[in-house]
Amino acid sequence: MRYSQTFIPTLKENPAEAQVVSHRLMLRAGFIRKLTSGIYTYLPYGLAAIRNVEQIVREEMNRAGALELAMPMVQPADLWKESGRYEKYGPELLRFTDRHDRESCLGPTHEEVITDIARMELHSYRDVPVNFYQIQTKFRDEIRPRFGLMRGREFIMKDAYSFDVDDAGASEAYQKMYDAYCRIFERCGLRYRAVQADSGAIGGNFSHEFMVLADTGEDTIVICKDCEYAANMEKAEVKLRGGKADAALLDMEKVETPGKRKVNSVCEFMQISPSQLVKTMVYLADGEPVAVLLRGDREVEEVKLANLLGAVEVEIAEDKQVFDATGVPTGYLGPVGISIKVVADQEVMTMTNFVVGANEKNYHLKNVNSGRDFEVSAVADLRQITTDDPCPVCGGTLELTQGIEVGHVFKLGTKYSEAMKAMFVDADGEEKPLVMGCYGIGVSRVVAAAIEQNHDNDGIIFPVPIAPYKVTVLNLGTNDETITAAAEKLYQELKNRKIEVLLDDRDERPGAKFKDAELLGIPYRLNVGKSYLNNGVIELVNRRSGEKSEYPLDQVVSVIEQEIASQTTS
Protein backbone atom coordinates (compact mmCIF):
# COMPACT_ATOMS: atom_id res chain seq x y z
CA MET A 1 0.00 0.00 0.00
CA ARG A 2 1.12 3.51 -0.75
CA TYR A 3 0.84 5.88 2.16
CA SER A 4 -0.54 8.53 -0.19
CA GLN A 5 -3.35 6.19 -1.21
CA THR A 6 -4.45 4.96 2.20
CA PHE A 7 -5.90 6.74 5.19
CA ILE A 8 -3.83 6.77 8.35
CA PRO A 9 -4.56 10.05 10.11
CA THR A 10 -1.83 10.30 12.73
CA LEU A 11 -1.82 12.82 15.53
CA LYS A 12 1.22 14.62 16.86
CA GLU A 13 -0.33 15.39 20.18
CA ASN A 14 -1.90 13.17 22.78
CA PRO A 15 -5.68 13.41 22.74
CA ALA A 16 -6.95 14.61 26.11
CA GLU A 17 -9.53 11.86 26.39
CA ALA A 18 -7.05 8.99 26.35
CA GLN A 19 -5.21 8.08 29.53
CA VAL A 20 -3.93 4.56 28.93
CA VAL A 21 -1.18 3.91 26.47
CA SER A 22 -3.03 1.64 24.04
CA HIS A 23 -5.92 4.06 23.77
CA ARG A 24 -3.59 7.01 23.25
CA LEU A 25 -1.50 5.25 20.65
CA MET A 26 -4.53 3.88 18.83
CA LEU A 27 -5.87 7.39 18.45
CA ARG A 28 -2.51 8.84 17.53
CA ALA A 29 -1.69 6.11 15.03
CA GLY A 30 -5.03 6.47 13.28
CA PHE A 31 -6.48 3.10 14.35
CA ILE A 32 -9.75 4.27 15.71
CA ARG A 33 -11.97 7.27 16.19
CA LYS A 34 -14.58 7.54 18.87
CA LEU A 35 -18.20 7.88 17.90
CA THR A 36 -19.51 8.02 21.45
CA SER A 37 -18.51 6.63 24.83
CA GLY A 38 -17.22 3.09 24.41
CA ILE A 39 -18.04 2.93 20.71
CA TYR A 40 -15.40 3.33 18.03
CA THR A 41 -14.96 3.31 14.29
CA TYR A 42 -12.09 1.10 13.17
CA LEU A 43 -10.10 2.99 10.57
CA PRO A 44 -8.19 1.05 7.89
CA TYR A 45 -4.95 0.65 9.80
CA GLY A 46 -6.63 -0.51 13.00
CA LEU A 47 -8.96 -2.78 11.10
CA ALA A 48 -5.98 -4.44 9.45
CA ALA A 49 -4.53 -5.34 12.85
CA ILE A 50 -7.89 -6.69 13.99
CA ARG A 51 -8.21 -8.74 10.82
CA ASN A 52 -4.80 -10.26 11.43
CA VAL A 53 -5.81 -11.39 14.89
CA GLU A 54 -9.11 -12.69 13.54
CA GLN A 55 -7.29 -14.68 10.91
CA ILE A 56 -5.05 -16.38 13.45
CA VAL A 57 -8.05 -17.11 15.65
CA ARG A 58 -9.99 -18.50 12.71
CA GLU A 59 -7.17 -20.74 11.57
CA GLU A 60 -6.68 -22.20 15.02
CA MET A 61 -10.37 -22.68 15.67
CA ASN A 62 -10.69 -24.48 12.37
CA ARG A 63 -7.63 -26.55 13.15
CA ALA A 64 -9.29 -27.58 16.42
CA GLY A 65 -12.32 -28.73 14.46
CA ALA A 66 -14.68 -25.90 15.39
CA LEU A 67 -17.20 -24.76 12.78
CA GLU A 68 -17.66 -21.12 11.94
CA LEU A 69 -21.14 -19.66 11.75
CA ALA A 70 -22.66 -16.24 12.35
CA MET A 71 -25.49 -15.57 14.75
CA PRO A 72 -27.80 -12.57 14.88
CA MET A 73 -26.98 -9.59 17.01
CA VAL A 74 -30.62 -8.75 17.63
CA GLN A 75 -32.27 -11.36 19.76
CA PRO A 76 -35.82 -11.88 21.01
CA ALA A 77 -36.35 -11.36 24.73
CA ASP A 78 -38.35 -14.60 24.90
CA LEU A 79 -35.21 -16.62 24.38
CA TRP A 80 -33.55 -14.85 27.27
CA LYS A 81 -36.58 -15.39 29.43
CA GLU A 82 -36.30 -19.10 28.80
CA SER A 83 -32.78 -19.25 30.14
CA GLY A 84 -33.74 -16.99 33.02
CA ARG A 85 -31.15 -14.41 32.09
CA TYR A 86 -33.55 -11.72 30.94
CA GLU A 87 -34.10 -10.91 34.59
CA LYS A 88 -30.64 -11.79 35.86
CA TYR A 89 -28.41 -10.14 33.31
CA GLY A 90 -29.04 -6.62 34.47
CA PRO A 91 -28.81 -3.31 32.64
CA GLU A 92 -25.72 -4.41 30.76
CA LEU A 93 -28.14 -6.13 28.41
CA LEU A 94 -29.43 -3.44 26.10
CA ARG A 95 -33.16 -3.92 25.68
CA PHE A 96 -35.57 -2.34 23.26
CA THR A 97 -38.82 -2.99 21.51
CA ASP A 98 -39.34 -3.13 17.79
CA ARG A 99 -42.21 -1.55 15.83
CA HIS A 100 -44.49 -4.41 16.73
CA ASP A 101 -43.75 -3.84 20.38
CA ARG A 102 -41.80 -7.08 20.63
CA GLU A 103 -39.20 -7.08 23.35
CA SER A 104 -35.72 -7.51 21.97
CA CYS A 105 -32.13 -7.14 23.05
CA LEU A 106 -28.66 -6.78 21.59
CA GLY A 107 -26.60 -9.92 22.11
CA PRO A 108 -23.84 -9.50 24.68
CA THR A 109 -23.11 -13.21 24.28
CA HIS A 110 -24.82 -16.05 22.46
CA GLU A 111 -25.50 -19.02 24.71
CA GLU A 112 -29.23 -18.66 24.19
CA VAL A 113 -29.10 -18.49 20.42
CA ILE A 114 -26.69 -21.38 20.03
CA THR A 115 -28.66 -23.49 22.47
CA ASP A 116 -31.74 -22.78 20.40
CA ILE A 117 -29.88 -24.06 17.33
CA ALA A 118 -28.73 -27.09 19.28
CA ARG A 119 -32.18 -28.06 20.48
CA MET A 120 -33.59 -27.80 16.98
CA GLU A 121 -30.76 -29.58 15.20
CA LEU A 122 -28.87 -31.86 17.56
CA HIS A 123 -31.03 -34.84 18.45
CA SER A 124 -28.75 -37.83 18.65
CA TYR A 125 -25.47 -38.73 20.28
CA ARG A 126 -24.37 -39.18 16.66
CA ASP A 127 -24.73 -35.41 16.10
CA VAL A 128 -22.05 -34.57 18.66
CA PRO A 129 -19.42 -33.65 19.61
CA VAL A 130 -19.63 -30.38 17.82
CA ASN A 131 -18.23 -26.92 18.44
CA PHE A 132 -19.61 -23.78 16.78
CA TYR A 133 -17.89 -20.42 16.75
CA GLN A 134 -18.29 -16.96 15.35
CA ILE A 135 -16.34 -13.74 15.22
CA GLN A 136 -18.73 -10.91 15.73
CA THR A 137 -19.40 -7.53 17.25
CA LYS A 138 -20.91 -7.78 20.70
CA PHE A 139 -22.72 -5.11 22.60
CA ARG A 140 -22.66 -4.77 26.37
CA ASP A 141 -23.97 -1.62 27.93
CA GLU A 142 -21.08 -1.32 30.37
CA ILE A 143 -21.61 0.88 33.40
CA ARG A 144 -18.35 2.58 32.72
CA PRO A 145 -16.65 1.97 29.42
CA ARG A 146 -13.02 3.03 29.50
CA PHE A 147 -9.54 2.67 28.11
CA GLY A 148 -10.57 2.77 24.45
CA LEU A 149 -10.85 -0.69 22.93
CA MET A 150 -9.87 -2.27 26.22
CA ARG A 151 -13.35 -1.96 27.63
CA GLY A 152 -15.73 -0.74 24.99
CA ARG A 153 -19.45 -1.25 24.88
CA GLU A 154 -19.13 -2.53 21.35
CA PHE A 155 -16.28 -4.92 20.83
CA ILE A 156 -15.29 -7.78 18.56
CA MET A 157 -15.38 -11.18 20.14
CA LYS A 158 -14.79 -14.71 19.03
CA ASP A 159 -17.20 -16.91 20.91
CA ALA A 160 -17.38 -20.68 20.64
CA TYR A 161 -19.79 -23.21 22.11
CA SER A 162 -19.20 -26.94 22.38
CA PHE A 163 -21.78 -29.70 22.76
CA ASP A 164 -21.04 -33.15 24.09
CA VAL A 165 -22.88 -36.18 25.40
CA ASP A 166 -21.23 -36.25 28.80
CA ASP A 167 -18.77 -34.59 31.09
CA ALA A 168 -15.83 -36.58 29.78
CA GLY A 169 -16.57 -35.38 26.27
CA ALA A 170 -16.97 -31.83 27.50
CA SER A 171 -13.59 -32.05 29.23
CA GLU A 172 -12.02 -33.13 25.99
CA ALA A 173 -13.62 -30.24 24.14
CA TYR A 174 -12.41 -27.92 26.89
CA GLN A 175 -8.85 -29.17 26.62
CA LYS A 176 -8.91 -28.76 22.83
CA MET A 177 -9.93 -25.15 23.21
CA TYR A 178 -7.36 -24.57 25.92
CA ASP A 179 -4.66 -25.85 23.59
CA ALA A 180 -6.00 -23.84 20.67
CA TYR A 181 -5.94 -20.69 22.81
CA CYS A 182 -2.32 -21.29 23.73
CA ARG A 183 -1.46 -21.57 20.06
CA ILE A 184 -3.43 -18.44 19.24
CA PHE A 185 -1.72 -16.20 21.77
CA GLU A 186 1.65 -17.65 21.00
CA ARG A 187 1.12 -17.00 17.31
CA CYS A 188 0.08 -13.45 18.07
CA GLY A 189 3.50 -12.98 19.62
CA LEU A 190 2.17 -12.09 23.07
CA ARG A 191 3.54 -12.84 26.50
CA TYR A 192 0.57 -14.40 28.21
CA ARG A 193 -0.39 -16.78 30.95
CA ALA A 194 -3.33 -19.16 31.33
CA VAL A 195 -4.64 -18.87 34.87
CA GLN A 196 -7.27 -20.65 36.90
CA ALA A 197 -10.36 -18.50 37.11
CA ASP A 198 -13.34 -18.27 39.35
CA SER A 199 -16.11 -20.41 37.94
CA GLY A 200 -18.83 -19.04 40.16
CA ALA A 201 -21.87 -21.15 40.87
CA ILE A 202 -20.96 -23.97 38.48
CA GLY A 203 -17.78 -24.75 40.33
CA GLY A 204 -14.93 -27.08 39.53
CA ASN A 205 -11.56 -26.30 38.07
CA PHE A 206 -12.78 -25.93 34.54
CA SER A 207 -12.40 -22.27 33.97
CA HIS A 208 -9.24 -20.63 32.76
CA GLU A 209 -8.58 -17.08 31.77
CA PHE A 210 -5.87 -16.13 29.31
CA MET A 211 -4.05 -13.10 30.53
CA VAL A 212 -1.72 -10.89 28.53
CA LEU A 213 0.92 -9.73 30.98
CA ALA A 214 1.05 -5.95 31.17
CA ASP A 215 1.37 -3.49 34.03
CA THR A 216 -1.81 -1.74 33.02
CA GLY A 217 -3.90 -4.90 33.29
CA GLU A 218 -7.10 -4.65 35.27
CA ASP A 219 -6.72 -8.10 36.82
CA THR A 220 -4.22 -9.23 39.39
CA ILE A 221 -2.88 -12.70 38.87
CA VAL A 222 -0.93 -14.96 41.17
CA ILE A 223 1.96 -16.96 39.78
CA CYS A 224 4.05 -19.51 41.63
CA LYS A 225 7.79 -19.16 41.13
CA ASP A 226 8.35 -22.81 41.94
CA CYS A 227 5.64 -24.67 40.05
CA GLU A 228 3.11 -24.27 37.26
CA TYR A 229 0.39 -22.79 39.45
CA ALA A 230 -1.18 -19.59 38.18
CA ALA A 231 -4.55 -18.17 39.12
CA ASN A 232 -6.63 -15.05 39.09
CA MET A 233 -6.36 -13.41 42.49
CA GLU A 234 -10.14 -13.79 42.84
CA LYS A 235 -9.68 -17.52 42.71
CA ALA A 236 -6.29 -18.04 44.38
CA GLU A 237 -6.77 -20.24 47.39
CA VAL A 238 -5.12 -19.23 50.65
CA LYS A 239 -3.57 -22.16 52.47
CA LEU A 240 -3.49 -21.75 56.22
CA ARG A 241 -0.12 -22.11 57.80
CA GLY A 242 -0.13 -23.55 61.31
CA GLY A 243 -3.16 -24.34 63.41
CA LYS A 244 -4.66 -22.63 66.39
CA ALA A 245 -2.11 -21.25 68.81
CA ASP A 246 -1.96 -23.14 72.06
CA ALA A 247 -2.22 -20.05 74.23
CA ALA A 248 -4.25 -19.85 77.42
CA LEU A 249 -7.55 -18.03 76.93
CA LEU A 250 -7.59 -14.81 78.89
CA ASP A 251 -10.68 -13.13 80.28
CA MET A 252 -12.50 -10.84 77.89
CA GLU A 253 -12.20 -7.17 78.78
CA LYS A 254 -13.93 -4.01 77.61
CA VAL A 255 -11.63 -1.12 76.78
CA GLU A 256 -12.52 2.47 76.11
CA THR A 257 -11.17 3.59 72.75
CA PRO A 258 -12.50 7.09 72.21
CA GLY A 259 -12.65 8.10 68.56
CA LYS A 260 -10.57 5.12 67.44
CA ARG A 261 -12.33 3.67 64.43
CA LYS A 262 -9.68 2.60 61.96
CA VAL A 263 -7.65 -0.55 62.42
CA ASN A 264 -4.43 1.44 62.55
CA SER A 265 -5.59 3.92 65.15
CA VAL A 266 -7.08 1.22 67.38
CA CYS A 267 -3.86 -0.78 67.18
CA GLU A 268 -1.73 2.23 67.92
CA PHE A 269 -3.92 3.19 70.85
CA MET A 270 -3.93 -0.32 72.31
CA GLN A 271 -0.30 -1.03 71.50
CA ILE A 272 -1.02 -4.12 69.43
CA SER A 273 -0.30 -5.13 65.86
CA PRO A 274 -3.08 -5.42 63.27
CA SER A 275 -2.54 -9.18 63.27
CA GLN A 276 -3.94 -9.27 66.80
CA LEU A 277 -7.12 -7.54 65.79
CA VAL A 278 -10.16 -8.93 64.02
CA LYS A 279 -12.05 -6.44 61.90
CA THR A 280 -15.73 -6.76 61.21
CA MET A 281 -16.85 -5.67 57.77
CA VAL A 282 -20.51 -5.49 56.84
CA TYR A 283 -21.45 -6.53 53.32
CA LEU A 284 -24.77 -6.60 51.59
CA ALA A 285 -25.23 -9.98 49.91
CA ASP A 286 -28.08 -9.48 47.46
CA GLY A 287 -29.30 -6.86 49.90
CA GLU A 288 -28.92 -8.95 53.09
CA PRO A 289 -26.41 -7.63 55.62
CA VAL A 290 -23.64 -10.05 56.63
CA ALA A 291 -20.73 -9.40 58.95
CA VAL A 292 -17.38 -10.67 57.71
CA LEU A 293 -14.58 -11.30 60.19
CA LEU A 294 -11.05 -10.84 59.01
CA ARG A 295 -7.62 -10.33 60.57
CA GLY A 296 -6.90 -6.62 60.84
CA ASP A 297 -4.24 -6.51 58.14
CA ARG A 298 -6.17 -8.57 55.55
CA GLU A 299 -8.46 -7.64 52.69
CA VAL A 300 -11.75 -9.27 51.76
CA GLU A 301 -11.89 -11.08 48.42
CA GLU A 302 -15.45 -10.32 47.43
CA VAL A 303 -15.69 -13.08 44.84
CA LYS A 304 -14.91 -15.69 47.49
CA LEU A 305 -17.47 -14.12 49.80
CA ALA A 306 -20.14 -14.16 47.10
CA ASN A 307 -19.41 -17.82 46.40
CA LEU A 308 -19.68 -18.74 50.07
CA LEU A 309 -22.97 -16.94 50.45
CA GLY A 310 -24.34 -18.07 47.10
CA ALA A 311 -25.02 -14.43 46.33
CA VAL A 312 -25.20 -12.87 42.89
CA GLU A 313 -23.94 -9.59 44.19
CA VAL A 314 -22.04 -8.56 47.29
CA GLU A 315 -21.14 -5.01 48.09
CA ILE A 316 -19.67 -3.29 51.06
CA ALA A 317 -22.40 -1.61 53.09
CA GLU A 318 -22.33 2.13 53.58
CA ASP A 319 -22.02 3.54 57.09
CA LYS A 320 -25.69 4.33 57.27
CA GLN A 321 -26.70 0.86 56.11
CA VAL A 322 -24.39 -0.65 58.71
CA PHE A 323 -25.95 1.41 61.45
CA ASP A 324 -29.46 0.56 60.29
CA ALA A 325 -28.65 -3.15 60.31
CA THR A 326 -26.70 -3.36 63.55
CA GLY A 327 -27.37 -0.20 65.55
CA VAL A 328 -23.62 0.30 65.79
CA PRO A 329 -21.54 2.99 64.11
CA THR A 330 -18.77 1.67 61.85
CA GLY A 331 -15.46 1.39 63.62
CA TYR A 332 -16.86 -0.27 66.71
CA LEU A 333 -18.42 -3.37 65.22
CA GLY A 334 -17.59 -6.80 66.53
CA PRO A 335 -18.92 -10.35 66.47
CA VAL A 336 -19.81 -10.51 70.17
CA GLY A 337 -23.55 -10.08 70.48
CA ILE A 338 -24.00 -8.75 66.96
CA SER A 339 -27.49 -9.07 65.54
CA ILE A 340 -26.71 -10.06 61.94
CA LYS A 341 -25.29 -13.16 60.30
CA VAL A 342 -21.54 -13.59 60.82
CA VAL A 343 -19.05 -15.39 58.61
CA ALA A 344 -15.33 -15.61 59.23
CA ASP A 345 -12.18 -15.98 57.25
CA GLN A 346 -10.52 -19.26 58.20
CA GLU A 347 -7.54 -17.46 59.62
CA VAL A 348 -9.65 -15.86 62.35
CA MET A 349 -10.36 -19.31 63.77
CA THR A 350 -6.64 -19.79 64.44
CA MET A 351 -6.35 -16.59 66.46
CA THR A 352 -6.61 -16.29 70.22
CA ASN A 353 -7.11 -13.39 72.61
CA PHE A 354 -7.74 -10.86 69.89
CA VAL A 355 -9.30 -7.41 69.80
CA VAL A 356 -12.68 -6.64 68.25
CA GLY A 357 -15.18 -3.81 68.34
CA ALA A 358 -17.56 -3.89 71.31
CA ASN A 359 -20.68 -3.00 69.30
CA GLU A 360 -20.77 0.19 71.30
CA LYS A 361 -19.45 3.57 70.31
CA ASN A 362 -15.95 4.27 71.65
CA TYR A 363 -15.37 0.77 73.02
CA HIS A 364 -13.46 -2.30 71.92
CA LEU A 365 -13.10 -5.73 73.50
CA LYS A 366 -9.81 -7.47 74.11
CA ASN A 367 -8.95 -11.11 74.78
CA VAL A 368 -11.84 -12.23 72.64
CA ASN A 369 -11.97 -15.85 71.51
CA SER A 370 -14.17 -17.54 68.96
CA GLY A 371 -16.33 -20.35 70.25
CA ARG A 372 -16.20 -19.01 73.76
CA ASP A 373 -17.35 -15.44 73.12
CA PHE A 374 -19.20 -15.73 69.83
CA GLU A 375 -20.24 -18.18 67.13
CA VAL A 376 -20.06 -17.80 63.38
CA SER A 377 -22.38 -19.38 60.85
CA ALA A 378 -19.66 -20.20 58.32
CA VAL A 379 -15.90 -20.30 58.03
CA ALA A 380 -14.09 -20.18 54.72
CA ASP A 381 -11.18 -18.75 52.80
CA LEU A 382 -12.46 -15.21 52.33
CA ARG A 383 -9.42 -13.03 51.97
CA GLN A 384 -7.14 -11.89 49.20
CA ILE A 385 -3.99 -13.87 48.84
CA THR A 386 -0.66 -12.06 49.32
CA THR A 387 2.93 -12.76 48.40
CA ASP A 388 3.50 -13.79 52.03
CA ASP A 389 1.22 -16.77 51.48
CA PRO A 390 2.55 -20.08 50.18
CA CYS A 391 1.58 -21.53 46.82
CA PRO A 392 -1.55 -23.62 47.43
CA VAL A 393 -0.15 -26.41 45.26
CA CYS A 394 3.53 -26.73 46.13
CA GLY A 395 4.02 -24.37 49.06
CA GLY A 396 6.46 -22.31 46.99
CA THR A 397 6.81 -18.56 46.67
CA LEU A 398 4.12 -16.55 44.93
CA GLU A 399 4.37 -13.38 42.93
CA LEU A 400 1.63 -11.02 41.86
CA THR A 401 1.44 -9.46 38.44
CA GLN A 402 -1.09 -7.57 36.37
CA GLY A 403 -2.84 -9.09 33.40
CA ILE A 404 -5.34 -8.19 30.72
CA GLU A 405 -7.99 -10.82 30.23
CA VAL A 406 -8.12 -11.63 26.53
CA GLY A 407 -9.63 -15.09 26.61
CA HIS A 408 -11.77 -17.25 28.80
CA VAL A 409 -12.58 -20.95 28.51
CA PHE A 410 -15.40 -22.27 30.61
CA LYS A 411 -17.26 -25.51 31.16
CA LEU A 412 -20.94 -24.69 31.27
CA GLY A 413 -22.34 -28.12 32.00
CA THR A 414 -26.06 -28.43 31.39
CA LYS A 415 -27.15 -25.05 32.71
CA TYR A 416 -28.51 -23.81 29.39
CA SER A 417 -29.38 -27.14 27.81
CA GLU A 418 -31.60 -28.00 30.77
CA ALA A 419 -33.22 -24.59 31.00
CA MET A 420 -33.90 -24.52 27.28
CA LYS A 421 -34.49 -28.25 26.80
CA ALA A 422 -31.65 -28.98 24.42
CA MET A 423 -31.84 -32.74 24.71
CA PHE A 424 -30.41 -35.61 22.71
CA VAL A 425 -31.00 -39.33 22.71
CA ASP A 426 -28.02 -41.31 23.89
CA ALA A 427 -26.89 -44.70 22.60
CA ASP A 428 -28.84 -46.30 25.40
CA GLY A 429 -32.03 -44.68 24.14
CA GLU A 430 -32.28 -42.27 27.03
CA GLU A 431 -32.95 -38.58 26.61
CA LYS A 432 -30.29 -36.38 28.20
CA PRO A 433 -29.29 -32.72 28.18
CA LEU A 434 -26.31 -31.74 26.04
CA VAL A 435 -23.18 -30.86 28.00
CA MET A 436 -21.85 -27.50 26.97
CA GLY A 437 -18.74 -25.38 27.10
CA CYS A 438 -18.16 -21.79 26.06
CA TYR A 439 -14.98 -20.11 24.96
CA GLY A 440 -14.39 -16.43 24.32
CA ILE A 441 -11.62 -14.27 22.95
CA GLY A 442 -11.84 -10.49 22.95
CA VAL A 443 -10.39 -9.88 19.50
CA SER A 444 -10.37 -6.10 19.64
CA ARG A 445 -9.03 -6.30 23.17
CA VAL A 446 -6.18 -8.51 21.99
CA VAL A 447 -5.02 -5.67 19.77
CA ALA A 448 -5.21 -3.22 22.67
CA ALA A 449 -3.39 -5.66 24.94
CA ALA A 450 -0.68 -6.19 22.33
CA ILE A 451 -0.04 -2.45 22.34
CA GLU A 452 -0.08 -2.24 26.12
CA GLN A 453 2.58 -4.89 26.16
CA ASN A 454 4.59 -3.70 23.15
CA HIS A 455 5.35 0.00 22.92
CA ASP A 456 7.94 2.60 23.79
CA ASN A 457 8.05 6.38 23.99
CA ASP A 458 7.96 6.69 20.21
CA GLY A 459 4.90 4.54 19.64
CA ILE A 460 3.71 1.03 19.00
CA ILE A 461 6.03 -1.94 18.49
CA PHE A 462 3.90 -4.54 16.77
CA PRO A 463 4.65 -8.21 17.09
CA VAL A 464 5.23 -9.30 13.49
CA PRO A 465 2.22 -11.62 13.17
CA ILE A 466 -0.37 -8.97 13.91
CA ALA A 467 1.36 -5.96 12.34
CA PRO A 468 -0.82 -4.52 9.56
CA TYR A 469 2.33 -4.02 7.51
CA LYS A 470 5.47 -5.98 8.17
CA VAL A 471 7.72 -3.49 6.41
CA THR A 472 7.61 0.18 5.62
CA VAL A 473 9.74 1.61 2.85
CA LEU A 474 10.55 5.27 3.39
CA ASN A 475 11.21 7.25 0.27
CA LEU A 476 13.37 9.98 1.81
CA GLY A 477 13.82 11.85 -1.44
CA THR A 478 10.57 12.10 -3.31
CA ASN A 479 12.15 14.72 -5.55
CA ASP A 480 15.13 12.56 -6.38
CA GLU A 481 14.70 10.16 -9.27
CA THR A 482 17.35 7.71 -8.14
CA ILE A 483 15.96 7.43 -4.62
CA THR A 484 12.40 7.21 -5.82
CA ALA A 485 13.25 4.53 -8.34
CA ALA A 486 15.00 2.48 -5.67
CA ALA A 487 12.10 2.85 -3.23
CA GLU A 488 9.62 1.84 -5.91
CA LYS A 489 11.72 -1.17 -6.80
CA LEU A 490 11.85 -2.31 -3.18
CA TYR A 491 8.13 -1.81 -2.87
CA GLN A 492 7.40 -3.91 -5.94
CA GLU A 493 9.80 -6.62 -4.89
CA LEU A 494 8.26 -6.91 -1.42
CA LYS A 495 4.79 -7.01 -2.91
CA ASN A 496 5.89 -9.71 -5.33
CA ARG A 497 7.00 -11.79 -2.40
CA LYS A 498 3.62 -11.29 -0.71
CA ILE A 499 5.07 -9.27 2.14
CA GLU A 500 2.69 -6.62 3.44
CA VAL A 501 4.44 -3.34 2.84
CA LEU A 502 3.67 0.33 3.28
CA LEU A 503 5.53 2.66 0.93
CA ASP A 504 5.80 6.14 2.41
CA ASP A 505 5.65 8.11 -0.82
CA ARG A 506 4.25 11.26 0.75
CA ASP A 507 5.77 14.62 0.06
CA GLU A 508 6.97 14.95 3.63
CA ARG A 509 10.31 15.68 5.18
CA PRO A 510 12.32 12.70 6.42
CA GLY A 511 11.75 13.55 10.09
CA ALA A 512 7.99 13.31 9.75
CA LYS A 513 8.29 9.95 8.02
CA PHE A 514 10.55 8.56 10.72
CA LYS A 515 8.18 9.69 13.42
CA ASP A 516 5.13 8.21 11.76
CA ALA A 517 6.87 4.92 11.03
CA GLU A 518 7.77 4.61 14.70
CA LEU A 519 4.32 5.64 15.87
CA LEU A 520 2.68 3.03 13.62
CA GLY A 521 4.93 0.33 15.01
CA ILE A 522 5.76 -1.39 11.73
CA PRO A 523 8.40 -4.01 12.64
CA TYR A 524 10.89 -3.31 9.84
CA ARG A 525 11.77 -0.03 8.21
CA LEU A 526 13.78 0.50 5.07
CA ASN A 527 15.31 3.93 4.66
CA VAL A 528 15.96 4.86 1.07
CA GLY A 529 17.80 8.16 1.03
CA LYS A 530 21.23 9.69 1.28
CA SER A 531 23.02 6.47 2.12
CA TYR A 532 21.65 4.99 -1.07
CA LEU A 533 22.78 7.94 -3.14
CA ASN A 534 26.24 8.01 -1.56
CA ASN A 535 26.97 4.33 -0.91
CA GLY A 536 24.29 2.42 -2.74
CA VAL A 537 22.93 0.89 0.48
CA ILE A 538 19.51 0.59 2.05
CA GLU A 539 19.20 0.96 5.81
CA LEU A 540 17.18 -1.67 7.60
CA VAL A 541 15.92 -0.55 11.01
CA ASN A 542 14.39 -2.96 13.50
CA ARG A 543 11.59 -1.18 15.31
CA ARG A 544 11.90 -3.19 18.49
CA SER A 545 15.66 -3.24 18.97
CA GLY A 546 16.39 -0.01 17.16
CA GLU A 547 19.20 -1.91 15.47
CA LYS A 548 20.32 -0.46 12.15
CA SER A 549 22.04 -2.41 9.39
CA GLU A 550 22.88 -1.72 5.75
CA TYR A 551 22.39 -3.91 2.73
CA PRO A 552 22.69 -3.57 -1.00
CA LEU A 553 19.37 -3.02 -2.71
CA ASP A 554 19.25 -6.49 -4.25
CA GLN A 555 19.83 -8.28 -0.94
CA VAL A 556 17.74 -6.46 1.57
CA VAL A 557 14.42 -8.02 0.58
CA SER A 558 15.69 -11.53 1.18
CA VAL A 559 17.06 -10.52 4.56
CA ILE A 560 13.67 -9.18 5.57
CA GLU A 561 11.88 -12.20 4.24
CA GLN A 562 13.95 -14.42 6.48
CA GLU A 563 13.47 -12.17 9.49
CA ILE A 564 9.72 -12.25 9.09
CA ALA A 565 9.62 -15.98 8.55
CA SER A 566 11.54 -16.49 11.79
CA GLN A 567 8.83 -14.64 13.71
CA THR A 568 5.76 -16.13 12.14
CA THR A 569 4.23 -19.52 12.70
CA SER A 570 1.25 -20.98 10.96
Added chain:
RNA sequence: CGGGAUGUGGCUCAGUCUGGUAGAGCACAGCGUUCGGGACGCUGGGGCCGGAGGUUCGAAUCCUCUCAUCCCGACCA
Protein backbone atom coordinates in the same frame (compact mmCIF):
# COMPACT_ATOMS: atom_id res chain seq x y z
C1' C B 1 -25.24 5.09 40.99
C1' G B 2 -21.59 7.94 44.53
C1' G B 3 -16.96 11.19 44.36
C1' G B 4 -13.79 14.40 41.23
C1' A B 5 -12.62 17.07 36.75
C1' U B 6 -13.40 19.12 31.96
C1' G B 7 -16.42 21.16 27.78
C1' U B 8 -13.53 27.62 23.67
C1' G B 9 -11.89 26.31 15.29
C1' G B 10 -10.05 19.35 13.26
C1' C B 11 -6.15 18.60 17.68
C1' U B 12 -3.57 20.56 22.31
C1' C B 13 -4.72 24.62 25.21
C1' A B 14 -4.87 30.15 27.06
C1' G B 15 -8.76 33.63 28.20
C1' U B 16 -13.29 32.59 33.18
C1' C B 17 -11.18 34.45 39.64
C1' U B 18 -11.54 40.57 38.33
C1' G B 19 -18.10 40.81 32.61
C1' G B 20 -16.58 45.14 27.62
C1' U B 21 -18.10 41.53 22.10
C1' A B 22 -12.42 35.48 20.76
C1' G B 23 -6.68 34.14 21.00
C1' A B 24 -1.93 30.96 20.48
C1' G B 25 0.57 26.56 18.69
C1' C B 26 -0.32 22.47 15.64
C1' A B 27 -3.47 20.96 11.47
C1' C B 28 -5.80 22.88 6.71
C1' A B 29 -5.43 26.09 1.64
C1' G B 30 -2.09 29.28 -1.58
C1' C B 31 2.94 31.12 -2.70
C1' G B 32 8.16 30.96 -1.77
C1' U B 33 12.47 28.94 0.64
C1' U B 34 13.68 24.15 2.65
C1' C B 35 14.45 18.53 2.64
C1' G B 36 18.07 12.27 7.32
C1' G B 37 14.54 13.04 13.17
C1' G B 38 7.50 15.96 13.41
C1' A B 39 11.13 22.99 8.91
C1' C B 40 10.58 28.43 8.07
C1' G B 41 8.35 33.01 6.11
C1' C B 42 4.17 35.56 4.09
C1' U B 43 -1.07 35.26 3.01
C1' G B 44 -5.85 32.96 3.85
C1' G B 45 -10.26 30.06 5.49
C1' G B 46 -12.48 28.12 9.70
C1' G B 47 -15.51 29.20 16.33
C1' C B 48 -23.89 31.43 17.72
C1' C B 49 -17.11 29.64 23.56
C1' G B 50 -21.64 21.94 24.86
C1' G B 51 -27.14 23.34 25.35
C1' A B 52 -31.36 26.01 27.74
C1' G B 53 -32.93 29.68 30.91
C1' G B 54 -31.62 33.87 34.04
C1' U B 55 -28.78 38.43 36.00
C1' U B 56 -26.77 42.78 33.31
C1' C B 57 -26.56 48.43 29.12
C1' G B 58 -23.31 44.30 27.89
C1' A B 59 -21.92 37.19 29.40
C1' A B 60 -16.93 32.39 27.00
C1' U B 61 -16.58 34.90 31.91
C1' C B 62 -21.67 35.53 37.12
C1' C B 63 -26.30 32.34 38.68
C1' U B 64 -29.73 28.02 37.84
C1' C B 65 -30.84 23.78 35.21
C1' U B 66 -29.32 20.34 31.65
C1' C B 67 -26.28 17.35 28.29
C1' A B 68 -21.69 15.15 27.03
C1' U B 69 -16.81 13.36 27.90
C1' C B 70 -12.80 11.74 31.11
C1' C B 71 -10.82 9.96 35.94
C1' C B 72 -11.59 7.23 40.89
C1' G B 73 -15.03 3.86 43.21
C1' A B 74 -18.97 0.41 42.79
C1' C B 75 -19.56 -2.96 38.65
C1' C B 76 -17.70 -5.73 34.67
C1' A B 77 -15.01 -9.85 28.82
